[in-house]
Amino acid sequence: MKWVSYGPNALLVEFADRLGDEAFARGRSIVAALERRPPEGLVEFVPGFTSVLLEFDPLVVPDPKARVLEWMAMLKSAISTPAGEGELKTLPVTYDGPDLERVARQGGLTPEMVVALHSGRVYKVYVLGFSPGFPYLGDLDPRLQTPRLATPRTRVPAGSVAIGGEHTGIYPTETAGGWNLIGRTPRVLFDPGRASAGEHGREAFLLRPGDRVQFVPQPGGAMPPAGNPSPAS
Amino acid sequence: MSLDVLYVLDPGLGLHLQDRGRVGWRRFGIPQGGAMDSHAADWANRLLDNPTGTAVLELLLQGAKLAALRPVWIAITGADAGCPLPTWRAIQLQADDVISFPRNLLGVWTYIAVEGGFIDDPLFGSVSASPRVKLGRTFTRGSILRRSERRSFSLPPGVAGRSVPHSEHPDYSRTPVLRVWPGPQWEAFPPSARIAFLNQPWRVSSRCDRTGYRLEGQALGAGGGQILSEPVKVGSVQVPPDGQPIVTLNDGPTMGGYPKLALVDPGDLGRLVQCRGGQQVRFTLAK
Numbered sequence: 001m002k003w004v005s006y007g008p009n010a011l012l013v014e015f016a017d018r019l020g021d022e023a024f025a026r027g028r029s030i031v032a033a034l035e036r037r038p039p040e041g042l043v044e045f046v047p048g049f050t051s052v053l054l055e056f057d058p059l060v061v062p063d064p065k066a067r068v069l070e071w072m073a074m075l076k077s078a079i080s081t082p083a084g085e086g087e088l089k090t091l092p093v094t095y096d097g098p099d100l101e102r103v104a105r106q107g108g109l110t111p112e113m114v115v116a117l118h119s120g121r122v123y124k125v126y127v128l129g130f131s132p133g134f135p136y137l138g139d140l141d142p143r144l145q146t147p148r149l150a151t152p153r154t155r156v157p158a159g160s161v162a163i164g165g166e167h168t169g170i171y172p173t174e175t176a177g178g179w180n181l182i183g184r185t186p187r188v189l190f191d192p193g194r195a196s197a198g199e200h201g202r203e204a205f206l207l208r209p210g211d212r213v214q215f216v217p218q219p220g221g222a223m224p225p226a227g228n229p230s231p232a233s
Numbered sequence: 234m235s236l237d238v239l240y241v242l243d244p245g246l247g248l249h250l251q252d253r254g255r256v257g258w259r260r261f262g263i264p265q266g267g268a269m270d271s272h273a274a275d276w277a278n279r280l281l282d283n284p285t286g287t288a289v290l291e292l293l294l295q296g297a298k299l300a301a302l303r304p305v306w307i308a309i310t311g312a313d314a315g316c317p318l319p320t321w322r323a324i325q326l327q328a329d330d331v332i333s334f335p336r337n338l339l340g341v342w343t344y345i346a347v348e349g350g351f352i353d354d355p356l357f358g359s360v361s362a363s364p365r366v367k368l369g370r371t372f373t374r375g376s377i378l379r380r381s382e383r384r385s386f387s388l389p390p391g392v393a394g395r396s397v398p399h400s401e402h403p404d405y406s407r408t409p410v411l412r413v414w415p416g417p418q419w420e421a422f423p424p425s426a427r428i429a430f431l432n433q434p435w436r437v438s439s440r441c442d443r444t445g446y447r448l449e450g451q452a453l454g455a456g457g458g459q460i461l462s463e464p465v466k467v468g469s470v471q472v473p474p475d476g477q478p479i480v481t482l483n484d485g486p487t488m489g490g491y492p493k494l495a496l497v498d499p500g501d502l503g504r505l506v507q508c509r510g511g512q513q514v515r516f517t518l519a520k
Binding site for chain 1: 256257258259260261262263356357358365366367368414415416417461462463464466468486487488493496498499519
């Protein structure tokens with residue numbers, strides 16, 4: 001594990017050098033450890049795919065570098081303790097997005113094959129980011145990886161299932177966005193009404209980092225070709 | 234308990250409540266939010282004995298017009314938007330008094346604090362508005378702003394007024410020199426790019442909002458290249474492939490794939506955000 005200073009009150013700790021199952025498991029263990037026993041003065045942590053940002057209250061921890069050995073030891077011990085397997089959540093998807101044809105074309109696939117590949121594996125929720133409850137899911141089949149739009153759309157509807165580079169994700173709220181839209185889900189990913197105070201605020205999010213996700217194609221959009229059903233259909 | 238205090242005659246270019254924001258929720262994709270210029274917002278509260286972090290109104294540039302619904306103490310700080318009332322001091326409005334901000338003269342964000350503090354329904358511990366992700370309330374013509382009844386303000390007998398010391402009142406027309414710290418990819422940039430970053434004045438672009446401020450100047454050679462998306466701290470100087478830096482701000486994304494050359498010192502972000510499009514800023518390494 002490596003760390004680097006990120007301004008006067010923060011550190012960025014790299015806990016893996018590439019995406020994959022090991023990075024995912026380590027990230028989960030670190031989040032679990034930080035939630036269980038946050039280091040003194042920690043005001044915020046933001047996990048990424050292979051790194052975690054730790055921010056400290058300058059009044060409690062005036063110089064984070066001075067205490068980095070202690071925290072690195074804590075994080076190292078955390079990653080040697082595997083966290084339990086994340087919850088599996090199934091999401092119905094109608095594959096009728098405006099970019100489905102283009103994603104298929106650039107991968108040399110038919111829309112039906114895109115659906116079969118996209119719904120044919122279980123994804124890991126690596127992180128939430130960009131907007132409230134927006135999940136970055138991986139790992140995406142390389143044949144589906146599609147660059148983001150050169151010019152983002154000013155309005156992407158809530159529930160849009162999308163592909164951005166090497167990730168797939170879901171827009172929880174209507175925002176601007178540059179990912180390729182391949183389908184939509186009726187499930188509500190971010191509902192501030194479900195949030196109450198304190199730690200129960202997390203009830204607002206359908207998906208949380210560490211969860212696993214399976215998409216289930218719905219009639220009304222493209223379906224996997226006959227004889228090649230996706231495991232969950 | 235609350236009292237109706239201000240009535241929105243015109244929201245202008247933008248009028249939202251801001252407090253200290255939603256610290257601790259960024260890992261769920263919730264932006265930090267909060268007042269863009271906390272120096273000005275804090276002084277507005279301090280003038281009225283409100284605790285730091287009490288919600289204030291944040292006005293973008295110009296056009297806002299409000300009417301008082303009852304006698305109330307307020308304090309206006311931040312950008313000069315042509316308001317004829319005294320600013321950077323506690324003032325008392327009478328019912329039906331109108332406060333207007335007809336034209337932006339200096340700075341970007343104006344703050345109004347009210348005695349007792351504005352109140353609204355909090356979400357994730359804050360009433361701050363983050364319009365990009367549709368959190369918090371957007372006020373329109375006819376909206377009513379409420380204040381808490383728990384505290385009220387008055388000056389002690391024999392005290393004529395209360396104002397912000399002149400030394401704490403920034404001159405937004407000057408080119409600020411902002412302290413920066415090395416970012417996570419500082420070492421990945423060639424020394425020439427770091428020197429170019431520190432040695433030239435940067436022009437603030439007209440494409441700036443609560444998400445981030447774009448800077449224009451002699452392009453920094455592609456240095457850090459492309460990295461896997463990683464957590465982004467508010468105040469990060471990100472360098473996209475075109476070499477023109479973007480400073481990520483309160484409502485910016487929590488993750489990003491551009492290399493982060495530097496971090497603007499949290500104490501200097503207020504001076505950056507008060508620079509209008511076309512104004513210049515300079516950077517110096519913090520010690």
